[in-house]
Amino acid sequence: MAAVLIATKNKGKAKEFAALFSRFGLEVKTLLDFEGAANVEETGSTFEENAILKAEAASKAYGMMAIADDSGLMVDALGGRPGVYSARYAGEEKNDEANIDKVLSEMEDVPDEKRTASFYCALAVAQPGKETFTVSGTLKGRITRERMGEYGFGYDPIFMLSSGKTLAQLPAKEKNKISHRANALANLADSLHLILGEEGKK
Template sequence: MKVLLATRNAGKLAELRRMLADGPVEVVGLADVPEFPEAPETGATFAENALAKARDAAAATGLPSVADDSGLAVDALNGMPGVLSARWCGRHGDDLANLELLLGQLGDVPDERRGAAFICAAALVVPGGPETVVHGEWSGRIVRAPRGTNGFGYDPIFVPDGEERTSAELGPEEKDAASHRGRAMRALLPHLHALT
């Protein structure tokens, strides 16, 4: 059975494909289906954005559709960049500029006050059927300089609780097992398996 992951992000697609590799669900991405208009992310919460993306995808393709919205919530910035994480610098998807802006904003913040969490909401919308939203959170802290090449976004400056390595220094399996997206997608797995 095909499930559409409503993303063009190759990293997210690879993660979900790894998690579902042993089952009857075939994960396809937006590049695998005819193009359709995608509404901008205007929700005030991760859940609102994820649901909107999944609803658009399911309506346009007729496939059960999964979408997520995730971002980084930094304690010293009152939970920001939050839903604005991908466009924190003012341009969508400029990972390096977003990361550098965040590090600049935290420049004077002492190490003990650099707590943060990655947060993910994942939505599954079945055409004519149920809608499900689940959440995952990954707590840690922000380091002062990027380290590692495995990952994207803020991964090179985020050290998960109990770790000395950044998220970008973890291997794919380690990251899948612990990350906010991994936790949310695992919470969604029983709902995906129920479709088959």
């Protein structure tokens, strides 16, 4: 069975990709399947650049098709921050609660109508001997003034959707249908013919 490597050590992400590729008979592997797999330093200035760095490093290291993602929160009133620094916005230790506190503090005086934001996800697909390409997905919303909800992770408790609920108020199954990563995966599914040839069009 042919395999695709998801350049992550996150089991949750792997499940999402596995569901997408199952109909094509592809086995999904992650960096957890390779002992001693190194983490790639995310030195890019855009989500696409970071995703490409990770995908190409994994593809080169293991000689197979590799897919990597990079994603984060972009707040309009903060000039697009935290952006590529979303995971470590409040410090290199990557603390979700500290990151949320920093965003809420910086937006304390921002009126409700100007608290618009979006989650963004870039996916890069790298293959030996082929040109790397990317797809992306977004999810629009606004930043709340306090945490709401018990589900999710990261900035989910302060990201409110048009429905009036935050992402953290949605069970995983609901969130995974509308999230920025779900939208990116949908766009990737539309591009699978670039990866799998004519088979990807079926």
